[in-house]
Amino acid sequence: MAEQPLTYKDAGVDIDAVTVALKSVGRMAAETHTDRVLTGLGSFGALFRADFGSMAEPVLVSSTDGVGTKLLVAHRAGRFDTVGADLVNHCINDILVMGAEPLFFLDYVAAEHFSPGMLEGIVSGFATACREQGVALIGGETAEMPDLYPPGHFDLAGFVVGVVDRPHVLTGDRVAVGDVLIGLPSTGLHTNGYSLAQRILLDREGLDLDQTLPGLEGSVADALLAVHRCYLQPLRGLLRHTGLHGLVHITGGGFTDNLPRVLPSTTDALIDRSTWTPPAIFMEMQRRGPVERDEMDRTFNMGVGMVLVVAVDAQAEVLAHLETQGEQPFVVGRVEAGEGVVRYEGQGPT
Amino acid sequence: MAEQPLTYKDAGVDIDAVTVALKSVGRMAAETHTDRVLTGLGSFGALFRADFGSMAEPVLVSSTDGVGTKLLVAHRAGRFDTVGADLVNHCINDILVMGAEPLFFLDYVAAEHFSPGMLEGIVSGFATACREQGVALIGGETAEMPDLYPPGHFDLAGFVVGVVDRPHVLTGDRVAVGDVLIGLPSTGLHTNGYSLAQRILLDREGLDLDQTLPGLEGSVADALLAVHRCYLQPLRGLLRHTGLHGLVHITGGGFTDNLPRVLPSTTDALIDRSTWTPPAIFMEMQRRGPVERDEMDRTFNMGVGMVLVVAVDAQAEVLAHLETQGEQPFVVGRVEAGEGVVRYEGQGPT
Numbered sequence: 001m002a003e004q005p006l007t008y009k010d011a012g013v014d015i016d017a018v019t020v021a022l023k024s025v026g027r028m029a030a031e032t033h034t035d036r037v038l039t040g041l042g043s044f045g046a047l048f049r050a051d052f053g054s055m056a057e058p059v060l061v062s063s064t065d066g067v068g069t070k071l072l073v074a075h076r077a078g079r080f081d082t083v084g085a086d087l088v089n090h091c092i093n094d095i096l097v098m099g100a101e102p103l104f105f106l107d108y109v110a111a112e113h114f115s116p117g118m119l120e121g122i123v124s125g126f127a128t129a130c131r132e133q134g135v136a137l138i139g140g141e142t143a144e145m146p147d148l149y150p151p152g153h154f155d156l157a158g159f160v161v162g163v164v165d166r167p168h169v170l171t172g173d174r175v176a177v178g179d180v181l182i183g184l185p186s187t188g189l190h191t192n193g194y195s196l197a198q199r200i201l202l203d204r205e206g207l208d209l210d211q212t213l214p215g216l217e218g219s220v221a222d223a224l225l226a227v228h229r230c231y232l233q234p235l236r237g238l239l240r241h242t243g244l245h246g247l248v249h250i251t252g253g254g255f256t257d258n259l260p261r262v263l264p265s266t267t268d269a270l271i272d273r274s275t276w277t278p279p280a281i282f283m284e285m286q287r288r289g290p291v292e293r294d295e296m297d298r299t300f301n302m303g304v305g306m307v308l309v310v311a312v313d314a315q316a317e318v319l320a321h322l323e324t325q326g327e328q329p330f331v332v333g334r335v336e337a338g339e340g341v342v343r344y345e346g347q348g349p350t
Numbered sequence: 351m352a353e354q355p356l357t358y359k360d361a362g363v364d365i366d367a368v369t370v371a372l373k374s375v376g377r378m379a380a381e382t383h384t385d386r387v388l389t390g391l392g393s394f395g396a397l398f399r400a401d402f403g404s405m406a407e408p409v410l411v412s413s414t415d416g417v418g419t420k421l422l423v424a425h426r427a428g429r430f431d432t433v434g435a436d437l438v439n440h441c442i443n444d445i446l447v448m449g450a451e452p453l454f455f456l457d458y459v460a461a462e463h464f465s466p467g468m469l470e471g472i473v474s475g476f477a478t479a480c481r482e483q484g485v486a487l488i489g490g491e492t493a494e495m496p497d498l499y500p501p502g503h504f505d506l507a508g509f510v511v512g513v514v515d516r517p518h519v520l521t522g523d524r525v526a527v528g529d530v531l532i533g534l535p536s537t538g539l540h541t542n543g544y545s546l547a548q549r550i551l552l553d554r555e556g557l558d559l560d561q562t563l564p565g566l567e568g569s570v571a572d573a574l575l576a577v578h579r580c581y582l583q584p585l586r587g588l589l590r591h592t593g594l595h596g597l598v599h600i601t602g603g604g605f606t607d608n609l610p611r612v613l614p615s616t617t618d619a620l621i622d623r624s625t626w627t628p629p630a631i632f633m634e635m636q637r638r639g640p641v642e643r644d645e646m647d648r649t650f651n652m653g654v655g656m657v658l659v660v661a662v663d664a665q666a667e668v669l670a671h672l673e674t675q676g677e678q679p680f681v682v683g684r685v686e687a688g689e690g691v692v693r694y695e696g697q698g699p700t
């Protein structure tokens with residue numbers, strides 16, 4: 001008996017099912033398009049008008065990132081509509097700290113298999129965040145790879161391009177002794193430290209994602225999946241302020257690894273742990289781990305997702321501006337003479 | 351007895367080991383940098399000078415892609431240094447067909463765990479292809495996610511940005527009845543159809559990756575991992591030629607799904623299967639599957655990785671130009687009146 005001829009669908013690739021999902025994905029993306037997106041001009045690549053006429057020396061700033069093991073929490077919780085926003089906001093923050101305004105975003109989504117609504121959920125997260133920040137979602141790639149990913153699993157990558165006029169690139173080169181460090185609140189872990197968080201809360205402590213914890217308003221899942229916030233809107237009006245010497249996105253490595261990115265080699269950042277109380281999710285992990293505070297500070301953002309390095313004579317004006325933007329900024333430390341590292345003082349709450 | 355305090359490393363994330371690999375990755379990337387890459391200006395995002403002064407209306411063209419299940423072949427064969435080049439070249443081809451010159455590339459690499467040399471191997475593929483094509487590798491993200499990927503597995507995503515002057519965007523709007531279709535050879539499957547290829551050759555036929563097949567010069571692994579070639583250099587000199595009406599990168603979906611991207615709705619592409627013999631790897635799969643030729647043509651590139659749609663009066667000049675570039679172009683069909691689909695004529699070899 002002759003074998004049945006094989007088709008691509010037999011090999012586990014159902015192009016048509018993904019095609020259906022991609023139609024609603026296309027509609028969501030189209031809602032983010034500005035008049036700088038040139039649509040209807042072919043379909044292999046995405047077109048964006050590079051009219052930077054008002055800039056003396058336009059510089060493109062780009063960044064790529066993933067969501068990391070926060071995806072495992074989304075997988076366990078079966079929630080797909082938040083991780084896309086995490087990624088958009090993370091990428092925007094990474095170019096914002098160079099002084100750039102974001103222009104457009106592209107996504108890569110790969111999964112073992114897309115269950116009904118899963119791809120639409122993921123892309124709705126991308127589209128919502130892009131729309132909120134005025135960024136065009138102009139392209140993406142979707143792949144079903146049943147033999148590469150374990151059942152139900154998926155991974156995401158995001159890519160953002162923005163622009164800044166060269167004289168206004170924020171490099172940290174003006175950071176100086178005496179500058180103050182102003183923190184802006186995070187919404188939770190953002191996208192870092194999830195391997196340790198799951199090890200403590202889910203594996204070692206055996207907590208369920210849907211149970212509550214002291215001090216947490218929602219469930220453990222709500223706390224762990226809180227969307228990584230975007231700092232574009234509160235900071236946009238400060239990007240060309242001469243008193244703003246540097247911006248630091250507190251991502252993997254916490255204060256300890258991220259602040260040195262803007263510190264001249266003759267300065268240290270001195271963080272005063274007594275100036276704020278980390279949100280309950282961090283305190284619970286620190287206590288339950290247990291995890292030393294130094295290890296917490298090189299793993300998590302501890303409730304501070306963005307740090308502004310500001311000239312002391314601009315401090316009052318910057319704080320006032322941030323408050324008009326609805327922010328609750330607080331001074332977390334200062335720049336002192338040193339050797340390009342972070343030091344800590346004060347007793348954090350325990 | 352008190353439990354040992356947990357660290358991030360205990361949770362499976364060994365930042366230091368990856369940091370060592372990232373140093374050689376950084377060196378490889380630096381070798382691709384042109385004078386338009388602004389280095390030493392901070393490290394959260396990558397900076398690229400957007401000086402498109404010679405263009406009337408510069409348009410950025412971007413694309414993202416993955417390698418798909420070709421990664422599974424690389425995984426089985428333990429070869430990591432080719433898939434990065436596949437991805438760079440695929441992305442470049444996707445914006446080239448819009449008429450764009452590539453500027454810079456970013457990569458995302460995620461794995462269960464990076465064995466010694468694995469990350470360096472992957473990134474050497476990116477860096478080699480970027481250097482060959484004059485594209486700057488300006489950023490990337492690397493993630494180890496032991497609970498998300500199965501042992502030894504990894505995934506890649508790539509992002510490219512290029513530029514084209516708006517009057518020279520290739521859209522296919524000039525494609526017309528009577529145009530000829532000129533094919534350029536592929537180096538193999540490029541990055542499409544690997545689920546079906548593995549199903550036939552490895553699972554159903556039980557071939558080993560290191561054995562040889564009739565008509566193949568190297569092993570099955572050599573044939574399946576042949577690098578997706580880049581068509582930038584042979585096509586660069588034709589991008590503004592008025593006789594070039596469209597370019598089509600033959601990717602997933604083969605001729606059947608890709609040619610319609612440039613076909614006006616009143617035209618068909620007529621492919622004459624008698625005009626070339628697909629390389630042995632395709633013939634072996636078609637015979638061994640067995641797979642119908644129609645299914646082959648909507649899955650694989652069948653040995654033709656790029657199609658130029660050319661005005662008939664420019665045909666001789668275009669063919670001559672391609673030959674001076676060392677290409678072996680051949681006419682695979684023509685444009686006829688129709689309804690925006692691909693039709694086939696002639697008997698392909700069996």
